[in-house]
Amino acid sequence: MGELISVYELQKYFNVSSGTLHAVDNVTFSINEGETLGVVGESGCGKSTLGRVMIHLLESTGGKIYYKGEDVTKVKPQKLSQLRKEMQIIFQDPFSSLNPRMTIYQIIAEPMAIQGGYSRKQIDDIVYNIMDTVGLARRLVNSYPHELDGGRRQRIGIARALVLNPKFIVCDEPVSALDVSIQAQIINLLLDIQEESDLTYLFITHDLMVVKYISNKIMVMYLGQVVEMAENEELFAHPLHPYTQSLLSAVAVPDVHHTRNRIILKGEVKSPIDLGEGCRFAPRCRYATEACFKTTPQLNETIHGHAVACHYPAGS
Amino acid sequence: MDNTILSIKDLTIHYFTSDFGVCKAVNHVSLDLKAGETLGIVGETGAGKTTVALGILGLLQSPPGRVISGSIEYQRKDLLKMSEREMQKIRGGQISMVFQDPMTALNPIDRVGEQIAEVIHLHQHCSRIEAIDKAMEMLELVGITRDRYLEYPHQFSGGMKQRVVIAMALACSPHILLADEPTTALDVTIQAQVLDMMNQMKKTMGTSVILITHDLGVVAEMCDKVAVMYAGEIVESGTAEDIFDRTAHPYTMGLFTSLPGYVKDAKRLKPIRGLMPDPANLPELCKFGPRCDKTCERCSGELPELVEITPGHFARCFSCSDEKGGK
Numbered sequence: 001m002g003e004l005i006s007v008y009e010l011q012k013y014f015n016v017s018s019g020t021l022h023a024v025d026n027v028t029f030s031i032n033e034g035e036t037l038g039v040v041g042e043s044g045c046g047k048s049t050l051g052r053v054m055i056h057l058l059e060s061t062g063g064k065i066y067y068k069g070e071d072v073t074k075v076k077p078q079k080l081s082q083l084r085k086e087m088q089i090i091f092q093d094p095f096s097s098l099n100p101r102m103t104i105y106q107i108i109a110e111p112m113a114i115q116g117g118y119s120r121k122q123i124d125d126i127v128y129n130i131m132d133t134v135g136l137a138r139r140l141v142n143s144y145p146h147e148l149d150g151g152r153r154q155r156i157g158i159a160r161a162l163v164l165n166p167k168f169i170v171c172d173e174p175v176s177a178l179d180v181s182i183q184a185q186i187i188n189l190l191l192d193i194q195e196e197s198d199l200t201y202l203f204i205t206h207d208l209m210v211v212k213y214i215s216n217k218i219m220v221m222y223l224g225q226v227v228e229m230a231e232n233e234e235l236f237a238h239p240l241h242p243y244t245q246s247l248l249s250a251v252a253v254p255d256v257h258h259t260r261n262r263i264i265l266k267g268e269v270k271s272p273i274d275l276g277e278g279c280r281f282a283p284r285c286r287y288a289t290e291a292c293f294k295t296t297p298q299l300n301e302t303i304h305g306h307a308v309a310c311h312y313p314a315g316s
Numbered sequence: 317m318d319n320t321i322l323s324i325k326d327l328t329i330h331y332f333t334s335d336f337g338v339c340k341a342v343n344h345v346s347l348d349l350k351a352g353e354t355l356g357i358v359g360e361t362g363a364g365k366t367t368v369a370l371g372i373l374g375l376l377q378s379p380p381g382r383v384i385s386g387s388i389e390y391q392r393k394d395l396l397k398m399s400e401r402e403m404q405k406i407r408g409g410q411i412s413m414v415f416q417d418p419m420t421a422l423n424p425i426d427r428v429g430e431q432i433a434e435v436i437h438l439h440q441h442c443s444r445i446e447a448i449d450k451a452m453e454m455l456e457l458v459g460i461t462r463d464r465y466l467e468y469p470h471q472f473s474g475g476m477k478q479r480v481v482i483a484m485a486l487a488c489s490p491h492i493l494l495a496d497e498p499t500t501a502l503d504v505t506i507q508a509q510v511l512d513m514m515n516q517m518k519k520t521m522g523t524s525v526i527l528i529t530h531d532l533g534v535v536a537e538m539c540d541k542v543a544v545m546y547a548g549e550i551v552e553s554g555t556a557e558d559i560f561d562r563t564a565h566p567y568t569m570g571l572f573t574s575l576p577g578y579v580k581d582a583k584r585l586k587p588i589r590g591l592m593p594d595p596a597n598l599p600e601l602c603k604f605g606p607r608c609d610k611t612c613e614r615c616s617g618e619l620p621e622l623v624e625i626t627p628g629h630f631a632r633c634f635s636c637s638d639e640k641g642g643k
Contacts, residue, residue: 042503043474149591150361179360180530184574184587191584206503213576213585250508252533254575256560260537264512265505268473 004068004200005054005168006030011062012046012053019274023049025224026063028299031217033167036194036201038215038232040208040247044269046224047204048092051170054202055087056080067168085115088161092173094153098145104131105141108159115164130159134189151182155189162193171203175210187214208251212236220244223272223280226299230306240302240313243281279311287312321524322349322372322411322492327386329364329371332379336596341367343548345386349492354518354525356539356556358532358571362592364548365528366416369494371396372526373413374403390492409439412485416497418477422469429455429465432484439488454483458513475506482514489521496528511537532571536560544568547593547603550622554629564631566610602633610635 012024023046031037039047052058054065056075064073072083091097098107108127112118118126131138134155145153154174161169171190175183187210193199205211211218218235220228220243228241239245246263253260265284279285282292292311299309324347331339342364349355357365370376372388374395388395390411395403415421423431432451437444452462458479469477478498485493498514499507511534518525527538535542536556543553544565552565563569570588572578579586590607599605602620614620614634622630623637631637 042505151591179592180532180571181360181574181588182591184576184585185589187576188584188587208504209576246505250504252504252507252511252531252537254532254536254560254572254578256536256556258536262508262512264509268475268506 002033003030004033006066007054007063008066009063010050010053010060010065012049012058013061016273021273022046022224022275023272024053024060025275027221027224027226028063029219029226029229031168031200031202033200034194034198035216036203036214038211038218039202039204039221040206040211040218041221042206042269044223044272045221046272047221048172050221051089051172051202051204055089055168055170056083057089081115085164086167087170088164088166088168089170089172090154090157090161090174092176094150094157094177095145097157098153100145103142103144104136104148104156107145107156108163111160111163126163130163133162133193134159135185149182150178151185154178154186158186158189158193162197165197166199168200168202171201171205173205176205176207183210190214208248220247223269223275225280226307226309227281228306228308228310229299234306238306238315240306240308240315241281241310242285242287242314245314279309319351320348321351321390322347322526323387323389324348324368324372325387325389327368327371327388328384329367329376329381330384331381333596336594339380339595340598341381341548341595342371345545345548345550347543347550347553349524349526351491351524352518352522353541354527354539356535356542357526357528357545358530358535358542359545360530360571360592362547362595363545364595365545366496368545369413369496369526369528372494373407373411374398374400375407375413405439408435408485408490409488410490411492411494412488412490413494414478414481414485414496414498417501418474418481419501421481422477424469426468427466428469428472428480429467432480432487435484435487450487451483454487455480457486457517458483459509475502475509478502478506478510479513482510482517486517486521486523490523493518493523493525494528495525497530498527499534500529500531507534514538532560532575544571547598548595549603549632550630551604551633552629552631553622554626558626558629562626562629564625564629564636565604565633566608566635567604570607604633 008028010024010027014021014023041047053060064071105127108130109123112123128138136155175186203214215232218232219226222243228244239248246265249261249263267284270283277296278293279297282288297309297311299307301307327342327345329342331341333339345368359365383396429451432454433447436450437447452465456462460476460479499510529535539556542556542559543550546567552568573586588607593599593603602615605611605615612634620632620634622632624630625636
């Protein structure tokens with residue numbers, strides 16, 4: 001299947017009082033229709049900003065965004081409203097992302113009201129159908145978000161994202177705030193609706209087990225840059241970047257017999273403000289040499305489809 | 317030889333609220349902690365894990381919280397019968413706690429080092445100079461340099477704040493450390509650092525730990541014994557091997573099958589259906605019954621007891637105890 005959305009050297013800088021914050025720095029990738037690209041990384045690596053820039057909730061400061069082959073980097077308001085029909089987002093926090101003064105019906109129907117062109121009857125039908133799809137009982141239609149638990153609220157967030165029949169959905173940590181048994185229900189739901197409607201996901205998470213389960217391709221970010229990108233199995237089988245390796249080794253595996261060869265990273269992520277030349281991971285890297293602090297490694301494809309940004313990737 | 321250091325018997329804690337009636341947060345919980353051991357309390361939001369910890373330290377907000385019954389025996393004394401004065405000596409000294417959220421556990425307008433020194437000064441009856449010196453040592457022990465003693469919490473990252481909280485909790489070499497989701501708010505690589513550090517400290521100081529978490533991965537890594545809580549009750553307890561390799565209770569099983577990657581090559585996850593019951597309106601029979609796939613006739617007639625299915629491995633389910641009885 002073909003490419004649905006791609007970005008080329010996408011950049012998002014914020015001007016803050018102490019300098020320029022590099023939230024997303026020259027990120028290039030594409031996602032095929034019906035597939036899921038998992039984005040992993042720790043807090044502050046720019047993964048959420050990336051998702052927001054892609055669907056124009058934030059404007060990029062450089063680079064290009066292509067949707068269905070068309071350049072949509074800069075769009076006029078009219079065109080944006082059309083794009084919004086096709087691109088949606090599911091937010092992390094099911095508590096703060098829903099308006100507490102709106103009923104479930106109003107929340108789910110709002111995108112249709114904004115887009116216009118729906119009759120009362122149509123809106124009714126669509127709202128009830130979507131509620132069935134995401135597993136919300138119809139009797140809840142006039143409830144308010146505070147009356148419901150986290151899992152049900154996240155279902156509302158998903159229903160709202162689905163209501164305009166989008167093609168592309170940014171899932172920004174959609175299950176991180178949920179208990180594990182509820183998390184499993186929501187992951188299953190996301191997989192079901194993807195299969196039914198051939199949806200394309202950008203799935204942002206810090207949970208490596210979830211990303212492994214749900215993604216076709218995985219992209220690892222560190223301080224605004226992509227450090228490694230590969231097919232799901234390939235990445236977990238042969239992580240090449242020292243950061244990816246330590247990330248994978250840090251996962252707490254639910255098995256008492258699991259032998260842990262943990263790579264404990266030194267120190268913490270440095271500030272994303274006014275970054276100079278050199279590998280951004282170098283201060284924490286156990287293989288870092290002088291060269292790493294001087295020149296920035298580029299993202300290079302090593303073997304087919306597996307790209308890594310490191311001067312000394314594993315196996316080299 | 318019995319080296320039990322803390323023994324909780326039949327602990328029941330309810331919250332009396334005007335809006336929702338009586339919330340039965342903890343019901344007849346019994347736990348034993350042995351010296352040098354790490355006991356994991358596992359469960360989802362609202363299972364009553366944190367309430368147990370607050371109960372041990374006498375930190376329950378009352379009202380609405382009230383201990384209905386039970387005893388918590390520590391050094392042959394019942395903590396629940398102690399006066400506030402006696403409790404203050406124990407709290408932070410012999411038994412200390414690490415809270416989930418390092419952002420709110422520290423005083424934002426007090427220097428980090430001073431916050432650690434205060435604990436030492438209070439409990440170890442030493443001079444201020446000695447306390448400051450010990451506090452600096454503690455900072456170094458958790459991997460923070462001495463020269464940051466005078467900084468404020470906002471100058472520290474999340475992982476470092478949590479390390480300060482841990483340094484504070486361990487400053488008086490406590491017998492028991494209660495850690496309530498100590499790594500939940502942290503990134504995985506920082507979580508790895510903190511867990512690694514906690515394990516080392518445990519070894520050097522011989523502290524017994526009660527680790528409260530919802531993360532079965534963290535439990536597998538840290539705990540010798542595990543108690544699984546559901547709706548205020550212990551539904552299964554035993555050694556870590558009992559829980560992970562010989563899982564007995566359907567709820568524990570459900571927690572495992574909900575994890576991505578637990579069942580190999582499964583196309584869909586196997587979640588537990590439905591929701592956790594409202595603690596103000598618990599089912600009369602088995603609390604897990606309405607969500608259980610393994611219900612039998614007995615479930616609709618009587619209440620399951622916590623039964624020892626193999627030595628040291630307990631489960632509150634007829635399907636486990638009946639299997640054993642049938643053998």
